[in-house]
Amino acid sequence: MSLDRQAPVSSLGEDGVVALLRDRFVVSPGAVGIGDDAAVFASPGDHLVMTTDTLMEGVDFALDYFSGMDLGWKAVAVNVSDLAAMGAEPSHAVATLCLPPRTSVGWVTDLIEGLAAAADRWGVELVGGDLSSAEQVSLGLTLVGHTDAAVLRSGAGVGDAIAVSGALGGSAGGLHQLRRDPSATGPLVERHRRPHPRLELSRALREVPVGAMIDVSDGLLVDLGRLLAASGRGCEVDPDLVPVDPALHGLGDLDPMQAALFGGEDFELVFTLAGEEMQKVIAVGETIGVAVTRIGTVTHGGCLLGGTTFDQLEGKRWDHLQSP
Amino acid sequence: MSLDRQAPVSSLGEDGVVALLRDRFVVSPGAVGIGDDAAVFASPGDHLVMTTDTLMEGVDFALDYFSGMDLGWKAVAVNVSDLAAMGAEPSHAVATLCLPPRTSVGWVTDLIEGLAAAADRWGVELVGGDLSSAEQVSLGLTLVGHTDAAVLRSGAGVGDAIAVSGALGGSAGGLHQLRRDPSATGPLVERHRRPHPRLELSRALREVPVGAMIDVSDGLLVDLGRLLAASGRGCEVDPDLVPVDPALHGLGDLDPMQAALFGGEDFELVFTLAGEEMQKVIAVGETIGVAVTRIGTVTHGGCLLGGTTFDQLEGKRWDHLQSP
Numbered sequence: 034m035s036l037d038r039q040a041p042v043s044s045l046g047e048d049g050v051v052a053l054l055r056d057r058f059v060v061s062p063g064a065v066g067i068g069d070d071a072a073v074f075a076s077p078g079d080h081l082v083m084t085t086d087t088l089m090e091g092v093d094f095a096l097d098y099f100s101g102m103d104l105g106w107k108a109v110a111v112n113v114s115d116l117a118a119m120g121a122e123p124s125h126a127v128a129t130l131c132l133p134p135r136t137s138v139g140w141v142t143d144l145i146e147g148l149a150a151a152a153d154r155w156g157v158e159l160v161g162g163d164l165s166s167a168e169q170v171s172l173g174l175t176l177v178g179h180t181d182a183a184v185l186r187s188g189a190g191v192g193d194a195i196a197v198s199g200a201l202g203g204s205a206g207g208l209h210q211l212r213r214d215p216s217a218t219g220p221l222v223e224r225h226r227r228p229h230p231r232l233e234l235s236r237a238l239r240e241v242p243v244g245a246m247i248d249v250s251d252g253l254l255v256d257l258g259r260l261l262a263a264s265g266r267g268c269e270v271d272p273d274l275v276p277v278d279p280a281l282h283g284l285g286d287l288d289p290m291q292a293a294l295f296g297g298e299d300f301e302l303v304f305t306l307a308g309e310e311m312q313k314v315i316a317v318g319e320t321i322g323v324a325v326t327r328i329g330t331v332t333h334g335g336c337l338l339g340g341t342t343f344d345q346l347e348g349k350r351w352d353h354l355q356s357p
Numbered sequence: 358m359s360l361d362r363q364a365p366v367s368s369l370g371e372d373g374v375v376a377l378l379r380d381r382f383v384v385s386p387g388a389v390g391i392g393d394d395a396a397v398f399a400s401p402g403d404h405l406v407m408t409t410d411t412l413m414e415g416v417d418f419a420l421d422y423f424s425g426m427d428l429g430w431k432a433v434a435v436n437v438s439d440l441a442a443m444g445a446e447p448s449h450a451v452a453t454l455c456l457p458p459r460t461s462v463g464w465v466t467d468l469i470e471g472l473a474a475a476a477d478r479w480g481v482e483l484v485g486g487d488l489s490s491a492e493q494v495s496l497g498l499t500l501v502g503h504t505d506a507a508v509l510r511s512g513a514g515v516g517d518a519i520a521v522s523g524a525l526g527g528s529a530g531g532l533h534q535l536r537r538d539p540s541a542t543g544p545l546v547e548r549h550r551r552p553h554p555r556l557e558l559s560r561a562l563r564e565v566p567v568g569a570m571i572d573v574s575d576g577l578l579v580d581l582g583r584l585l586a587a588s589g590r591g592c593e594v595d596p597d598l599v600p601v602d603p604a605l606h607g608l609g610d611l612d613p614m615q616a617a618l619f620g621g622e623d624f625e626l627v628f629t630l631a632g633e634e635m636q637k638v639i640a641v642g643e644t645i646g647v648a649v650t651r652i653g654t655v656t657h658g659g660c661l662l663g664g665t666t667f668d669q670l671e672g673k674r675w676d677h678l679q680s681p
Contacts, residue, residue, distance in 0.1 A: 065509060068587070070442040070571060071408035073507045076400040084395035085451040085499060089489045118394040127409040129453070129497050165413045168492050173453050175409060175499035183397045185389060247394060263392070 038139025042132055047164055050130075050141060057145050058152075058159040065160075072160035074125055078179030082121035086111045087129070087173030096170065098215035101140040103226040104172050105147025111250065112176040113155045114230030114300040118248035120239060121180035123232070125158050128174050131167035144172065155232055184238075184304070188245040189264035193305040193331040196314060198231050198323050201253055202289055203278035205296025209287045220280045228300045234325075235302065237317045244331075246304035252295045254343050257303050258336055264305075270329035272339045294338070294346070305331055362463025366456055371488055374454075374465060381469050382476075382483040389484075396484035398449055402503025406445035410435045411453070411497030420494065422539035425464040427550040428496050429471025435574065436500040437479045438554030438624040442572035444563060445504035447556070449482050452498050455491035468496065479556055506563070508628070513569040513588035517629040517655040520638060522555050522647050525577055526613055527602035529620025533611050544604050552624045558649075559626065561641045568655075570628040576619045578667050581627050582660055588629075594653035596663045618662070618670070629655055 042050065051067060060066035065073040088094060088108050108128070116123045128148065132141065152159050157176065207225030210217040230248070238246075247260045253275065261268055272290065278299075281289035306314065311327050318325035336343040366374065375391060384390035389397040412418060412432050432452070440447045452472065456465065476483050481500065531549030534541040554572070562570075571584045577599065585592055596614065602623075605613035630638060635651050642649035660667040 065507065069510050070439040071406045071445065071502075073404060073406050073443065073445075073504070076403050076405045076503075079400050080397060081400045081405075081449075081501070082395045082397050083449065083451055083485060083499075083501065085453055085485065085487045087453050087455070087487050087489055087497075089455065089491055091492075092490055115394040119397065121395065121397075125405075125407065127407055127499055129409055129411050131411070131413065131495070161407060161409065163409045163411050163497070165411055165495075166416055167413055167495070168415075171455070171489075171491070173411075173487065173497060175407075175451055177405070177407065177501065178395075179400075180397070183389065186393050 036138050036142065038137060038142070040138045041134060042136045042138055042141050043134035045138060050164055053142065053145060054162065057149055060158055060160055067161050072127065074160060077124040078181070080180055080183065082116055082119050082178045082180050082183060083175065084112055084115040085173060085175040086115065087171055089171045090169040098211040099226065101143030102147035105144040106151040106227050108172040108174045109148060109151035109155065109157060110228045110230050110300065112174045113157065113232055114248045114250065116176060116178045117230050117232045117235035118246050118302060119180060120182060120184035120235055120246065121178040123155055123157050123176050123178040125160050126152070126174050126176045128159060128162035128172065130162060131165045131169070131171045133168060133170065134166050136170065184243050184246040186245050186247050186260045186263035189261060189266045189305040189331045190244055191266060191331055191333055192308065193244050194308045194311050194327050195257070195268055195270065195303065195305055195329040195331060196311065196325050196327050197276060197303045198234050198301045198318065198325055200276040200278040201249065201299050201301060202281050202292030202296045204228065204298040205292040206278060206281045206284055206287055209284065225298065228298060230300045231302045231323065233321050234318060234323045237321055238304070241310055241314055241317065242306060244305040246302055249299045249301045249303060251297045253303065254294050254338065254346060258343050260303065261336055267332040267334040268329050268336050269332055270338045274326060274328045276324065276326045360462050360466065362461060362466070364462045365458060366460045366462055366465050367458035369462060374488055377466065377469055378486065381473055384482055384484055391485050396451065398484060401448040402505070404504055404507065406440055406443050406502045406504050406507060407499065408436055408439040409497060409499040410439065411495055413495045414493040422535040423550065425467030426471035429468040430475040430551050432496040432498045433472060433475030433479065433481060434552045434554050434624065436498045437481065437556055438572045438574065440500060440502045441554050441556045441559035442570050442626060443504060444506060444508035444559055444570065445502040447479055447481050447500050447502040449484050450476070450498050450500045452483060452486035452496065454486060455489045455493070455495045457492060457494065458490050460494065508567050508570040510569050510571050510584045510587035513585060513590045513629040513655045515590060515655055515657055516632065517568050518632040518635050518651050519581070519592055519594065519627065519629055519653040519655060520635065520649050520651050521600060521627045522558050522625045522642065522649055524600040524602040525573065525623050525625060526605050526616030526620045528552065528622040529616040530602060530605045530608055530611060533608065549622065552622060554624045555626045555647065557645045558642060558647045561645055562628070565634055565638055565641065566630060568629040570626055573623045573625045573627060575621045577627065578618050578662065578670060582667050584627065585660055591656040591658040592653050592660050593656055594662045598650060598652045600648065600650045
């Protein structure tokens with residue numbers, strides 16, 4: 034079927050969009066995918082892990098700088114990141130797509146391609162979903178996976194090293210560029226639009242006794258603070274050790290350290306482990322091309338960054354119900 | 358903690374709402390619920406069933422006649438109905454709640470109570486979710502369950518009886534009343550706001566060789582048409598046998614038969630089985646207080662209602678991307 038990309042998606046109707054999705058997402062033999070009342074598939078393991086995250090127009094992205102392909106990709110990526118932070122392997126997903134009826138067919142087919150590309154990249158089978166009209170575009174995914182040993186936020190022990198993967202602040206830098214110029218390009222913009230969750234690192238960490246783990250979705254200090262609160266611990270983080278995305282230094286009008294500490298959506302992993310395991314973890318990271326950096330130590334209580342409490346620094350955190 | 362029910366939910370913030378949910382939905386020992394990157398729980402079975410359905414303000418309900426309690430209840434009910442239509446047992450769910458920041462705290466706590474009441478009613482454990490601000494209120498649920506023998510839409514055989522549970526058109530009648538008077542009450546309104554999916558009947562039907570099954574969410578003719586299309590079959594339905602909700606006869610300005618044929622959201626089950634099993638199924642229904650009625654027969658092709666094809670009757674079907 035040849036599609037008119039400029040036509041409104043209402044010209045396809047609900048069944049037309051479902052048909053596009055069903056044709057693109059063919060499920061494994063024996064499974065039931067899109068097109069029945071529910072999906073059916075073999076359980077991926079004895080211990081299931083399940084997460085859901087939605088990207089909302091005007092909150093998580095704007096249409097002037099975010100393509101359908103970006104949205105489809107990122108909806109998968111952010112959910113895979115949550116499972117990576119649990120030490121879990123993703124397997125099956127359902128999607129909820131809300132669209133204004135005027136949305137173009139081309140935008141929707143791009144979204145399907147973005148979903149498919151990211152699902153293929155991280156081994157996710159899209160088996161079902163729901164479609165609704167809405168005033169704002171949104172795409173939510175619920176992702177199921179499995180693990181034999183979930184890594185929780187609550188397992189940090191006093192004296193443990195605090196490690197972070199990759200570099201921080203890049204996604205916030207990209208968003209900053211896009212808001213100034215929706216046609217901006219470059220590594221920071223790419224990082225914001227097409228994040229890569231650290232699933233390979235999470236898999237490699239299964240060989241290491243990690244105490245607690247979380248992904249950086251809302252900013253290093255917020256997410257590390259959540260991990261430590263769940264563990265009933267504190268920390269001392271050395272700001273000089275925080276890995277700042279080097280591309281931020283070219284921006285000029287955004288403080289790289291602020292972006293690294295408060296910027297969200299880097300989807301790096303922050304985790305704790307016995308200090309003597311750090312060299313092993315750094316070596317593990319090197320084998321898959323991911324830097325791992327020790328940024329501090331778990332303490333009995335109180336979260337400190339270079340002697341200042343996180344609370345004193347927390348003016349810039351994002352709240353979905355309070356932020357403008 | 359005492360809450361100001363009139364205050365906007367933005368006064369609680371994201372963490373405040375998550376705390377309310379976490380306190381209300383305590384998970385089974387050994388499971389991880391709301392508050393980590395993802396939920397963790399023992400797989401309910403070897404064959405998982407997964408569905409997702411979202412209720413959107415302005416599309417599926419309006420705030421002038423739909424309370425927070427109604428929304429929470431119905432979001433669970435509609436998803437349980439999808440699993441009932443697969444012959445599956447629901448077990449775990451995650452919710453996606455989108456709220457304008459001005460929404461009152463009381464409305465949100467009512468929604469949580471509605472979620473909890475319906476989750477308790479059908480044995481669903483709410484283990485996680487996502488929260489976002491939005492211009493429209495919406496609540497989506499993804500529900501996981503299990504089955505040893507999924508009942509698909511595609512299993513209808515020529516000559517099979519077509520059976521339907523309960524009575525049809527009541528939810529459409531209730532919606533009709535509410536649109537005329539948002540303060541309307543009565544059995545039709547109750548049926549629209551607080552539907553009861555046929556999970557008990559679905560369980561009882563596990564003892565019977567059901568060929569194909571679907572729930573009536575978009576209207577009898579639409580949903581039966583989908584079942585028959587998936588089976589590559591047709592039907593002859595006798596309009597005189599269609600069980601019309603008796604409360605519709607008091608409405609006056611809504612044709613009861615139109616409501617029964619085209620009205621959605623009754624969440625009855627429509628299924629096919631060998632004709633000689635009908636008496637057994639009727640008896641099974643009687644033991645749990647659910648009427649089961651034979652309305653027609655599966656044929657080789659062409660969907661007929663009293664000699665008229667469904668296509669000629671299908672002017673009134675709802676399309677999420679095309680309907681006003």
